[in-house]
Amino acid sequence: MENEQQAKPIIKWAGGKFKLSDLIIKEGLERFDMNNFDRYVEPFIGGGGMFFSMTNKFNFGTKIISDVNEELINMYIQIRDNASEVLKITKSIEESFNVLENDDKKKEFYLDLREKFNEGIKVNELDETQASLFIALNKLGFNGLYRVNKHGLFNVPFGQKKKAALVEENNLVAVSNVLQSTEIKVADFRDCEQYANERTLFYFDSPYRPLPNSASFTSYAKLEFNDESQKDLAATCKKVVDKGGKFLLSNSDPTQIDPNDTFFDDLYSSFDIVRIPARRAIGATASRRGVISEILVIG
Numbered sequence: 594m595e596n597e598q599q600a601k602p603i604i605k606w607a608g609g610k611f612k613l614s615d616l617i618i619k620e621g622l623e624r625f626d627m628n629n630f631d632r633y634v635e636p637f638i639g640g641g642g643m644f645f646s647m648t649n650k651f652n653f654g655t656k657i658i659s660d661v662n663e664e665l666i667n668m669y670i671q672i673r674d675n676a677s678e679v680l681k682i683t684k685s686i687e688e689s690f691n692v693l694e695n696d697d698k699k700k701e702f703y704l705d706l707r708e709k710f711n712e713g714i715k716v717n718e719l720d721e722t723q724a725s726l727f728i729a730l731n732k733l734g735f736n737g738l739y740r741v742n743k744h745g746l747f748n749v750p751f752g753q754k755k756k757a758a759l760v761e762e763n764n765l766v767a768v769s770n771v772l773q774s775t776e777i778k779v780a781d782f783r784d785c786e787q788y789a790n791e792r793t794l795f796y797f798d799s800p801y802r803p804l805p806n807s808a809s810f811t812s813y814a815k816l817e818f819n820d821e822s823q824k825d826l827a828a829t830c831k832k833v834v835d836k837g838g839k840f841l842l843s844n845s846d847p848t849q850i851d852p853n854d855t856f857f858d859d860l861y862s863s864f865d866i867v868r869i870p871a872r873r874a875i876g877a878t879a880s881r882r883g884v885i886s887e888i889l890v891i892g
């Protein structure tokens with residue numbers, strides 16, 4: 594498919610890096626000779642904010658993206674392999690939503706989509722309809738969140754949207770084009786070191802370690818991605834480097850809240866760490882939002 598447009602994320606995703614990506618690339622990659630790399634690996638792909646910036650700027654022979662979220666990965670596979678079907682289904686959902694005359698009907702429509710999506714999860718239906726429902730729920734649900742209950746069923750409430758704009762056709766084509774030459778997998782990050790060699794660049798963007806004093810900070814143990822996972826990730830980075838690979842890694846910076854919380858400085862003490870400014874909501878009130886820094890580890 595012909596398309597001049599540069600690809601950008603299809604969905605809204607917690608921790609999305611599209612806006613920060615130019616800064617991360619500038620700060621992180623200036624010391625690397627990009628011509629040395631012929632393979633790019635992103636094991637926490639999420640919305641692909643960094644992936645699309647990287648692939649718009651550089652030509653990698655091989656690209657490998659993965660995530661533990663099976664529905665998210667199905668979306669990328671379907672956009673790669675069945676873009677015109679995804680476009681047809683999302684357009685039809687969009688049109689049906691936009692002709693509904695009141696908020697109650699829109700909410701009911703959303704809940705029907707959610708029900709249909711969850712039926713798909715129950716029977717492990719990974720097809721273009723499931724991918725289109727995933728996009729619709731991301732755009733119409735509360736804040737683009739992806740949250741499931743203990744049975745793995747999606748339970749995000751309606752986002753009170755008046756109008757649906759699910760996909761931009763040109764962008765869908767641009768994304769599908771980038772994905773043609775991309776390996777796309779459901780995988781835990783611990784599986785990715787097998788791809789490392791002297792010509793591989795990795796970008797790791799795991800779920801954020803909650804900042805000290807933030808509402809979710811109280812117990813790491815309750816989080817799916819806890820401090821033990823962060824330690825496993827640091828071990829993966831070391832193995833990547835042992836095999837001759839290079840990596841960039843992002844996370845939140847606890848030292849700006851608690852100067853004694855040197856968790857990442859300790860974990861990555863054998864690598865360079867730079868702090869880059871990022872505007873991010875760190876609390877519910879405006880006074881707690883502002884310019885805060887993020888950590889970028891360069892290895």
Ligand SMILES: C[S@@+](CC[C@H](N)C(=O)[O-])C[C@H]1O[C@@H](n2cnc3c(N)ncnc32)[C@H](O)[C@@H]1O
Nearest residue numbers: 608609610637639640641642661781782798800
């Ligand atoms: C901060 S988001 C990545 C955001 C992405 N860089 C972007 O621009 O949208 C973190 C991602 O890690 C995924 N994830 C969580 N635990 C994981 C694990 N153990 N292995 C691989 N992916 C994981 C989540 O599903 C989520 O998509």
